Amino acid sequence: MSNTTKVTIKAFRFNAETDYLPYYKSYEMEVGKDELVLDLLNRIKWEHDGSFSYRRSCRHGICGACGIKVNGKPVLSCKQNAMALVELFGNELTFDPQSKKRAIKDMIIDKSDFWEKHAAVKPFVVADIDEHPIHETKVTKEEVENILDADYCIQCGNCHYACPVLEANEEFFGPAAFVAAYRFTVDPRDNAGKERLKMTSQPGQGVWDCVKCFECAEACPKEINPIEKITRLHNLEFEKGIATRNVATKHAEGFLRGMKKTGYLDEADIVLYSEGILGMYKHIPTAIKMIKSGKIHWYSGVPFINSIPKIKNLDEVQKLIKISQTNKL
Amino acid sequence: MSQLHYALFTGCTAKQSTPELLSSTLAVAKKLGIKITILEEASCCGASHLQDFDPFLSHVLNARNICYAEKLGLTMITICNTCQLNSAMTKHKLDTDPAYRARVNEKLAEVGLEYKGTSEIKHFLYAIIDEYGLENLKDKVEIPLSSFNIAPFYGCHNIRPSELHHKSNGGENPYNPSSLDDLIVALEGHPVDYKSKNKCCGFHVELQANHTSEILTGNALLDAIDNNADIMVTPCPLCHLKMDTYQDTIGKVMGRDIELPVLHLPQMVALALGCSEKEIGLKYHVTKAKHLKGA
Numbered sequence: 001m002s003n004t005t006k007v008t009i010k011a012f013r014f015n016a017e018t019d020y021l022p023y024y025k026s027y028e029m030e031v032g033k034d035e036l037v038l039d040l041l042n043r044i045k046w047e048h049d050g051s052f053s054y055r056r057s058c059r060h061g062i063c064g065a066c067g068i069k070v071n072g073k074p075v076l077s078c079k080q081n082a083m084a085l086v087e088l089f090g091n092e093l094t095f096d097p098q099s100k101k102r103a104i105k106d107m108i109i110d111k112s113d114f115w116e117k118h119a120a121v122k123p124f125v126v127a128d129i130d131e132h133p134i135h136e137t138k139v140t141k142e143e144v145e146n147i148l149d150a151d152y153c154i155q156c157g158n159c160h161y162a163c164p165v166l167e168a169n170e171e172f173f174g175p176a177a178f179v180a181a182y183r184f185t186v187d188p189r190d191n192a193g194k195e196r197l198k199m200t201s202q203p204g205q206g207v208w209d210c211v212k213c214f215e216c217a218e219a220c221p222k223e224i225n226p227i228e229k230i231t232r233l234h235n236l237e238f239e240k241g242i243a244t245r246n247v248a249t250k251h252a253e254g255f256l257r258g259m260k261k262t263g264y265l266d267e268a269d270i271v272l273y274s275e276g277i278l279g280m281y282k283h284i285p286t287a288i289k290m291i292k293s294g295k296i297h298w299y300s301g302v303p304f305i306n307s308i309p310k311i312k313n314l315d316e317v318q319k320l321i322k323i324s325q326t327n328k329l
Numbered sequence: 330m331s332q333l334h335y336a337l338f339t340g341c342t343a344k345q346s347t348p349e350l351l352s353s354t355l356a357v358a359k360k361l362g363i364k365i366t367i368l369e370e371a372s373c374c375g376a377s378h379l380q381d382f383d384p385f386l387s388h389v390l391n392a393r394n395i396c397y398a399e400k401l402g403l404t405m406i407t408i409c410n411t412c413q414l415n416s417a418m419t420k421h422k423l424d425t426d427p428a429y430r431a432r433v434n435e436k437l438a439e440v441g442l443e444y445k446g447t448s449e450i451k452h453f454l455y456a457i458i459d460e461y462g463l464e465n466l467k468d469k470v471e472i473p474l475s476s477f478n479i480a481p482f483y484g485c486h487n488i489r490p491s492e493l494h495h496k497s498n499g500g501e502n503p504y505n506p507s508s509l510d511d512l513i514v515a516l517e518g519h520p521v522d523y524k525s526k527n528k529c530c531g532f533h534v535e536l537q538a539n540h541t542s543e544i545l546t547g548n549a550l551l552d553a554i555d556n557n558a559d560i561m562v563t564p565c566p567l568c569h570l571k572m573d574t575y576q577d578t579i580g581k582v583m584g585r586d587i588e589l590p591v592l593h594l595p596q597m598v599a600l601a602l603g604c605s606e607k608e609i610g611l612k613y614h615v616t617k618a619k620h621l622k623g624a
């Protein structure tokens with residue numbers, strides 16, 4: 001009786017010092033039902049090629065060193081069961097480093113961009129604390145719960161290297177740095193919350209550049225759900241009065257304008273309101289195409305204004321907005 | 330099979346810039362004998378942006394939409410990934426946090442409504458696959474899509490976060506989704522296998538981070554084109570707007586000409602079922618797609 005399955009592993013190989021280009025090498029092995037991805041990495045090194053390189057330390061899912069991608073799925077090698085991946089993807093598994101363009105040797109990447117961004121958000125409690133306090137700092141149950149699970153982050157970088165925005169915009173803080181920013185901003189002992197909220201609200205680097213793809217939520221081996229914290233940072237900007245009126249904040253708040261009038265988002269008005277009349281000009285070539293195809297209409301000399309139907313029982317929506325709205329811009 | 334009957338949450342886009350989405354959805358339902366009741370009371374879902382501004386208010390408004398499906402005793406179906414996400418996230422929150430549900434219901438009571446948690450929420454795509462069934466669909470194909478390579482573009486909010494979608498919305502492997510591929514095969518088309526099929530189109534930062542948005546859309550379109558796609562298909566009208574409307578400008582950013590017709594999911598089904606030109610509504614597309622009629 002065989003308790004093992006034959007698996008082919010295609011591993012990304014590259015040595016930045018000697019190789020011009022990366023390549024893939026295949027390794028066949030019988031994989032047992034309890035083996036972890038880390039066991040397979042070890043077996044490549046021990047049974048096939050001693051030069052194969054990867055990071056690992058604790059083997060307990062806590063040091064955050066061993067993140068790689070298997071068939072595009074970010075995993076923590078020492079936590080991820082290998083057969084579960086075979087079930088998901090079949091008998092051929094491709095091992096890649098978290099970021100191919102940052103590869104140094106095989107699975108090992110240069111993670112400096114991750115650490116720089118992490119450090120930039122002040123991932124520690126900023127407070128003037130008496131060196132010899134008489135009483136401990138009391139924190140309520142609600143205050144602890146409000147941290148959500150942001151303090152479980154092990155800085156593995158899985159979310160960071162799964163985030164598509166970082167591929168297009170190197171300035172972006174990325175999900176892990178936002179998790180850290182949130183974790184310390186809501187810590188009742190901390191005094192740097194406003195500073196962090198200002199940093200993370202800046203266009204380009206901040207939360208408003210997140211495309212809401214949920215790749216980070218899917219990638220996190222600690223089930224931290226980084227985008228949930230990103231949404232909380234958005235909310236905190238409004239709650240703490242940090243939000244300035246810009247295209248992104250007006251866009252978020254502007255949904256209510258249309259909803260009060262018709263119940264629907266006003267697709268035209270939201271662009272006009274968020275960007276202002278001047279900002280609208282850059283949309284004119286597209287607007288003309290949309291008018292030609294009958295997607296939008298021209299009305300009262302303003303493009304993008306459509307004749308939107310009204311929902312039934314609109315008064316309910318109007319009333320609910322009036323009695324439930326909590327935040328202001 | 331007893332007749333399927335759903336409460337349709339149209340979302341804003343189908344009522345405004347993509348009327349073809351609504352007409353093709355209704356046409357497909359008619360052909361398949363699926364009964365649809367449009368939730369004319371439903372408001373905008375907030376599209377994840379209102380959620381950034383005021384989470385409580387967004388939950389109240391989304392819960393109100395769901396209440397109307399509950400009143401009919403029907404499953405609510407969506408035709409927009411982002412509507413699906415925001416409705417399902419609201420449902421999940423209210424179904425798992427009784428104290429929060431009570432706060433929301435206190436507001437809803439002011440307009441005579443109560444959220445009970447009795448209706449499922451499902452994208453039309455999964456209603457077709459899981460409840461109507463692809464085998465049944467195959468029998469209805471009048472015009473096979475066999476002359477087309479079709480690139481499925483799944484759109485983030487139907488496949489991630491996967492735990493939200495596991496119960497009633499397809500339960501796809503977000504790293505290797507298959508529902509659209511299977512649907513294309515059932516309609517006798519050829520699904521295009523390409524890496525970007527489960528990636529993000531960048532729609533949600535179009536205004537504030539246009540460059541990021543254009544790069545993401547451009548990457549996906551070019552990946553599909555480089556893998557021989559004749560058509561792209563998506564279950565999300567927001568992906569559709571991004572992919573269909575901006576090909577000119579994105580071509581300039583990417584340094585290559587881009588021309589790829591992008592269909593809404595129900596339009597593709599409608600083509601294969603032989604629905605009328607008017608119902609399919611290809612004339613509303615910015616990137617030329619009219620030639621697809623009469624495949």
Ligand code: SF4
Nearest residue numbers: 163210211213214216
């Ligand atoms: S949801 Fe936002 S932060 Fe998370 S991976 Fe996507 S773009 Fe990055």
Ligand code: SF4
Nearest residue numbers: 153154156157159220
């Ligand atoms: S949030 Fe999760 S995925 Fe991101 S670095 Fe922390 S533990 Fe890793």
Ligand code: SF4
Nearest residue numbers: 340341342374376411
């Ligand atoms: S996602 Fe867009 S189309 Fe769908 S309901 Fe929300 S705002 Fe309307």
Ligand code: FES
Nearest residue numbers: 059063064066078
């Ligand atoms: S080896 Fe430490 S987390 Fe995997």
